[in-house]
Amino acid sequence: MTMPSNTTIQTWIRLARAYSEAMSGIERALADNDMPPLSWYDILLELERVQGVGIRQFELEHTLLLKQYGVSRLVERIEREGYLRREFCTDDKRGKHLIITDKGKELRRRMWLIYGPKIEEAVGQKLTQKQRKDLSSLLGMLINKTQAAGAV
Amino acid sequence: MTMPSNTTIQTWIRLARAYSEAMSGIERALADNDMPPLSWYDILLELERVQGVGIRQFELEHTLLLKQYGVSRLVERIEREGYLRREFCTDDKRGKHLIITDKGKELRRRMWLIYGPKIEEAVGQKLTQKQRKDLSSLLGMLINKTQAAGAV
DNA sequence: TAAATATAGATGCAATTGCATTGACATGCA
DNA sequence: TGCATGTCAATGCAATTGCATCTATATTTA
Numbered sequence: 180m181t182m183p184s185n186t187t188i189q190t191w192i193r194l195a196r197a198y199s200e201a202m203s204g205i206e207r208a209l210a211d212n213d214m215p216p217l218s219w220y221d222i223l224l225e226l227e228r229v230q231g232v233g234i235r236q237f238e239l240e241h242t243l244l245l246k247q248y249g250v251s252r253l254v255e256r257i258e259r260e261g262y263l264r265r266e267f268c269t270d271d272k273r274g275k276h277l278i279i280t281d282k283g284k285e286l287r288r289r290m291w292l293i294y295g296p297k298i299e300e301a302v303g304q305k306l307t308q309k310q311r312k313d314l315s316s317l318l319g320m321l322i323n324k325t326q327a328a329g330a331v
Numbered sequence: 332m333t334m335p336s337n338t339t340i341q342t343w344i345r346l347a348r349a350y351s352e353a354m355s356g357i358e359r360a361l362a363d364n365d366m367p368p369l370s371w372y373d374i375l376l377e378l379e380r381v382q383g384v385g386i387r388q389f390e391l392e393h394t395l396l397l398k399q400y401g402v403s404r405l406v407e408r409i410e411r412e413g414y415l416r417r418e419f420c421t422d423d424k425r426g427k428h429l430i431i432t433d434k435g436k437e438l439r440r441r442m443w444l445i446y447g448p449k450i451e452e453a454v455g456q457k458l459t460q461k462q463r464k465d466l467s468s469l470l471g472m473l474i475n476k477t478q479a480a481g482a483v
Numbered sequence: 484t485a486a487a488t489a490t491a492g493a494t495g496c497a498a499t500t501g502c503a504t505t506g507a508c509a510t511g512c513a
Numbered sequence: 514t515g516c517a518t519g520t521c522a523a524t525g526c527a528a529t530t531g532c533a534t535c536t537a538t539a540t541t542t543a
Contacts, residue, residue: 426508
């Protein structure tokens, strides 16, 4: 593998910068409103997507790019606060099914009221509709498509 | 502030995904080659940019989007391994000047041999030259321009 | 089927990060 | 000058993360 061109380097720098600026703004806004970190939102959204049937921890690893022990402990904390339940699997006794609680749905909804406007501020306000489509399309080319689509 | 459109949401999701995939690949490659995390590289590059005159810790906070205590401790660890020196400022006795050592320059160079090809893999290989320019330009519109340009 | 190997998830311990506060000095203002 | 306020950096303590390993169960293979 060869070295990147200057354009490639600059693109990477800006990708990192754009992401980091947006993300730190989001995390700050959540913390300022006494909300948990964004990772909680991502988990809760995935659980809400599958509508009650539950999801396995290892599925979250792949979907959210987390480490195995990361999921295990994150989920433990979220469960401790009552936003999800862990049920033993009947078909695979090693596993757990994760199921969002009503309280969890409510938290996700409240987090979105903070998170949504921050996305709009960081991305929506800065670009025209055409520019957003172009950017989305180009970013799509960088993403490993064997993975799931991903969460807001 | 209003809620984001679907296009805005998708753009944000892809931005996060593209960044996270690239970054985790980079960190994994560095760790696999017994190198320190990318944050060390960013610091060393900034120090190398200013060529011996040194840089203040608070400047790194803004340039690298780090917390004050984050810089303080990160720099302490890097210093402990001999990749930079901290000198007391004469003009501002509260402050320290950070200066990269020869060993630090050497480490940065070796890290680039891992880092560079990973950037090429994550960005360069996935896009044409025109696409890279377009992407860079669109990402540039998301970035808060009052901040410094940023590091590789 | 028994043994070998692989997978799901948890956990002890060390390293790192976050939060709040502190100490030391600098700056602004009366 | 003398005090109030602001800034630079460090640090104690709690929370989180990383790494390595462990237990339990599933799957493969001979």
